[in-house]
Amino acid sequence: MSGEEYHVPVLVGEVSELFAFGGGGVYVDGTLGGGGHFRAIAERLPEASILIGIDRDGEAVERARQAEFYGISAKIIIEQARFSEFDAVLSRHGIERVHGLFADLGVSSRQIDEPARGFTYMREAPLDMRMNQADGMTAAEFLERCGEDELADVLDEYGEIRNARRLAKAIKDFMVGNKMETSADLKRCITKEYGNRADIKLTAKLFQALRIKTNGELTELQTFLDKSATYLAKGGRVAVISYHSLEDRTVKDFFRKAEAKCVCDPNQPICVCGKQVLFKRINRKAITASDEEIKRNPRSRSARLRVAERC
Ligand SMILES: C[S@@+](CC[C@H](N)C(=O)[O-])C[C@H]1O[C@@H](n2cnc3c(N)ncnc32)[C@H](O)[C@@H]1O
Numbered sequence: 001m002s003g004e005e006y007h008v009p010v011l012v013g014e015v016s017e018l019f020a021f022g023g024g025g026v027y028v029d030g031t032l033g034g035g036g037h038f039r040a041i042a043e044r045l046p047e048a049s050i051l052i053g054i055d056r057d058g059e060a061v062e063r064a065r066q067a068e069f070y071g072i073s074a075k076i077i078i079e080q081a082r083f084s085e086f087d088a089v090l091s092r093h094g095i096e097r098v099h100g101l102f103a104d105l106g107v108s109s110r111q112i113d114e115p116a117r118g119f120t121y122m123r124e125a126p127l128d129m130r131m132n133q134a135d136g137m138t139a140a141e142f143l144e145r146c147g148e149d150e151l152a153d154v155l156d157e158y159g160e161i162r163n164a165r166r167l168a169k170a171i172k173d174f175m176v177g178n179k180m181e182t183s184a185d186l187k188r189c190i191t192k193e194y195g196n197r198a199d200i201k202l203t204a205k206l207f208q209a210l211r212i213k214t215n216g217e218l219t220e221l222q223t224f225l226d227k228s229a230t231y232l233a234k235g236g237r238v239a240v241i242s243y244h245s246l247e248d249r250t251v252k253d254f255f256r257k258a259e260a261k262c263v264c265d266p267n268q269p270i271c272v273c274g275k276q277v278l279f280k281r282i283n284r285k286a287i288t289a290s291d292e293e294i295k296r297n298p299r300s301r302s303a304r305l306r307v308a309e310r311c
Contacts, residue, residue, distance in 0.1 A: 006063070007108040009036030010300035011241060014287050015102065018307045019239040020044040025099030026090075027074075028052045030083025030224065032064050033108040039069075041102070047073035054089060056082045056132040056215075057111065080132075084223035087231060099236040101228050105221065106243045107131065107211070109299070121207050124184040129207075129214040139210040143180050148172045158218070158246065159209030161202065167193070183207075208244065218250060225254040229278045232310035237282070239307040248286065248304045255281050255308045279308040 020027060020041040027045065029038045032055040042051050051074045055061050061080040069076055079089050083103055090098065111131065112119045118128030118139065127140035143151070152168035155161045170193035171180070179185055186206070190198045212218060221240075228238040242248040257263070258279040262271045287307075289300035 001110075004034075004036075006034030006110045007036060008297045008299070009034070009040070009104070010289055010293065010297060010303045011287065011305050012036060012040045014305055015104075015239060015241070016040040016044050018282060018287075018305075019100055019102055019237055021237070024049040025233070025236070026050045026052070026095055026097065027100035028054065028083075028086050028089075028098055028102065030054045030086055030101065030103040031105065032060050032078070033057075033104065034060070034110065035064050035067060037102065037104055038064065039072075041100075042069060042072045042074055042076065045072075045074040049074040050077065050093075050095070051075070052077045052079065052086075052089060052093075054079055054081045054083055054086060056080065056135070057108075058132065058134065059110075060108065082132075082220060084220045084227070086224070087227055090231065096231075097233040097236075098231050099233055101224070101232060101236075101238045102240075103221070103224060104241045105217070105247050118183070119207075119211065121183045121187065121203050124182055126182055127180070127186065127210070129211045131215050136216075137214065139214045140181050142210070142213060143171065143175065154213045155206065155209045157209075158212040159205040160246070161205050161209065167202075167206065212246070218246060221247060221250050222254070225251065229258065229310065234310055236310045237307055238279075238310075239305065241303050241305045243302045243304075248306075251304075251306050252286075255279055255306060258308070277311050280311055282307040282309055 015037055024046050027041060029041060032038055032053040038053045045051055053064055058080055061078060064078045077093060081089050107119055111117050115123050115125040118125045129139040130136055148168050152165045155164035155167055161167060171189055174189040190203060240251045242251055259277060259281055261277055262273055263275050264271050264273045286304035289303055293300045
């Protein structure tokens with residue numbers, strides 16, 4: 001399977017230009033996927049650079065390990081890990097500082113297209129949804145173990161579902177006497193509660209919420225960003241592509257706070273916070289895909305790229 005069949009990367013030119021812009025150094029791609037961004041970054045890095053590719057999905061990592069990197073001067077390291085733990089990978093290789101950290105969030109087309117992974121609601125699939133199928137609870141296990149209130153909070157917070165309590169109650173009630181193991185079971189439950197004309201957007205939001213919960217996606221992102229300030233060398237860059245507002249808000253808020261000079265109460269006559277400016281944003285507004293890219297790759301429509309430089 002070619003890289004493009006596995007996953008078509010978005011904003012590749014923009015990422016390699018704004019991210020892998022410097023000289024040599026250590027760069028981390030925390031979301032290898034089909035390796036499209038990884039290869040584009042690798043092609044720009046001079047000799048004596050190190051490029052580390054990480055993914056929590058064993059299949060993506062295995063595939064990258066089999067890949068040929070002809071014409072690439074940088075030293076390549078590939079490891080299975082969560083990107084929130086990139087510091088542990090660095091430490092295993094005796095590296096203390098990096099010059100670039102990149103994450104292209106969410107799941108790859110390959111993960112979505114493979115029904116056994118359970119990310120799709122378009123076909124009958126087990127409710128797995130783990131990016132690393134050897135780690136943690138599946139979505140079905142979560143639904144089995146959670147209480148109605150916890151489920152409602154997840155649907156509200158991660159799916160931004162209006163009247164999340166109604167849906168949480170409907171799911172838990174349905175599970176008394178019905179199995180809840182596949183996407184078809186979940187859809188049956190939605191139809192029972194909302195009728196045949198149930199909004200497809202509701203199903204999409206429900207799947208988004210369960211996926212974020214199953215993989216701890218927002219905690220992963222926040223930890224990655226928090227650690228970036230510690231491990232990036234001065235002038236090094238962190239770049240993130242997000243695909244929905246919860247992710248993008250997390251990145252935007254982090255950069256905005258990291259860039260602030262002072263966080264004192266505005267009524268305070270003098271600054272007492274001692275706040276350090278950690279990052280300078282490279283782009284104020286998120287970079288989005290061109291019309292031409294959206295036409296070629298509709299998945300790029302929701303992509304938002306933000307890049308900041310360590311001060
Ligand atoms: C959108 S795809 C990346 C595509 C890739 N940039 C390319 O060019 O093909 C997201 C990938 O990131 C991985 N991923 C998502 N969250 C992760 C995390 N917290 N740690 C490590 N990998 C993660 C997924 O398993 C998936 O392979």
